[in-house]
Structure formats: C-alpha cells, structure tokens
Amino acid sequence: MAPRVIRDNTTFFECYDDLSPGDIMFGRIRLYPGEEHLLLDIMTREILMIPSALSQLCSRSKVFQTRVLGRFMAPGTAAVYCMNDMIRIVSEYGRDKTGKVVCKLDRANGGLGILQFSSIEEVYSLAALGTLSFPFVVQPFHAESKDVRVVMLGDYKEAYRRHNPNNFRHNLHCGGMSASCDLTDDQIELSREIMNRARFPYAHIDLLITSSGSIWVNEINLRGGLRGAVISQQDYIRAVDKIHADLLGQYAG
16 A cells, blocks of 8 residues: 655644554654654654754754764863753863853744853753743854854755844844855865764754864754845755655656
C-alpha cells in the first residue's frame, strides 16, 4: 500500500491515531507549547515528516537547539533548566572570570527575548526569586562581535550582516540595519555542518563572529524574516517548495 501523504494539520490530527509507518506529514506541524512530546510518538511510529521532527523542534526552542548544537556555539553557552544548573554555571563563569552575560528566553523571537546582565550572579538572583522562568539559555556577552544572518536554500545561499549602533540586539526588528556580505568557506562549512546535525533541509542561521575572528552559531530556524535578504519572497517560497517536493519524491519513492 502506498504511503499516505498528509498536507495540512487538520487532516493530520483527525487521522493521528490511524497513521501507519511510512505515512508522510508534509509541512510543519502546529503544536501548542507542551505538545512537543507528540513528535517522539510520531517518530517512534515511523511516520515521516517534511521538514524533519528534529528541525521543527529546534526551530521552536532555543533551549533544545542549544542542547543539540551546543558544541557549535560560543564557549560557555548553556541551556538552563533548574537552580542546580544555575549553581554549576555560576561556578564555571566565576572560574573563567566571565563578565557580562546574555540570557535568551526560550520561545521569544525577533530579539525580544534577548536580555543582558552585568554578571551571571544577576541571572542567578532573578532565577532564585522566580522572576526569570526556566528554561532559558545563557552565554557570555561578546562585545564588538558581528552578527551575520545566513540563508541556506539548497544550492542558493546568501548572507547579510545585521548591525545596530544603539542597541546590542542587532535584530532588524529591534532597529538593526542590514548590509549584504560575502560568505567565507568556513562560514559555509559551519552552516552545512549544523544543518546536517539538526536535519535542516534549509535554514536561516545566525552566526556570531567575535572580535578575534572565531565563528560560532547563535541560532537556527526553518523560518525567518527576509527583510535584509536579496532573495524575494516569491523566489524564497519557490525554493522551499522545490526542496519539499524533492524530499517527498525521495520518501514516497
């Protein structure tokens, strides 16, 4: 029997209990916060997903992508789930004499959940008092660093730098400005490596380039605004549709 190909969320959840191994969910699954455990059930039942379950979950959670891609991120970047994690990180940052730190709220986008503190002790205090809710991500603040957004779409790739002279948040939503820039071989290789690790068929990737020239991953997402990009919305949609169709052809045989 040929696998069923489901193309919308309504149909997917209507026949959720009747899905069989090899059936294909074509498109991102709409989940409420806390429903992500359904992805484990879907994968265990060998139901195929386009894009992959791993890439969809990474796109939803900064904490999860930090756990999956932490070795590609700036040293000291950590997912924080509880006060025990905070105690450990306070000691590690103290040992390394870390100054300012950045905290990323798990599900906030567009730079709205990026917080800066003068020390890890401030983060600890807010977490201990219940003002800062778990989970979240912390990392040392890198002054004078560059923020480069990379768009990877099959054979198409482009990059632009985001810069905000009045705000450490370089996101365009927070007032940043953009300028096209060339991708180096190292940046392309890193982008492809993390896409392979997290099973992203295409991606919007934020790279952190420190003043010393080190290249680290800040975030990755299946979707991202195209403001600042060269590619048009129409060409972008066509490229994503082609990638999806190629994957469907591989899965459906």
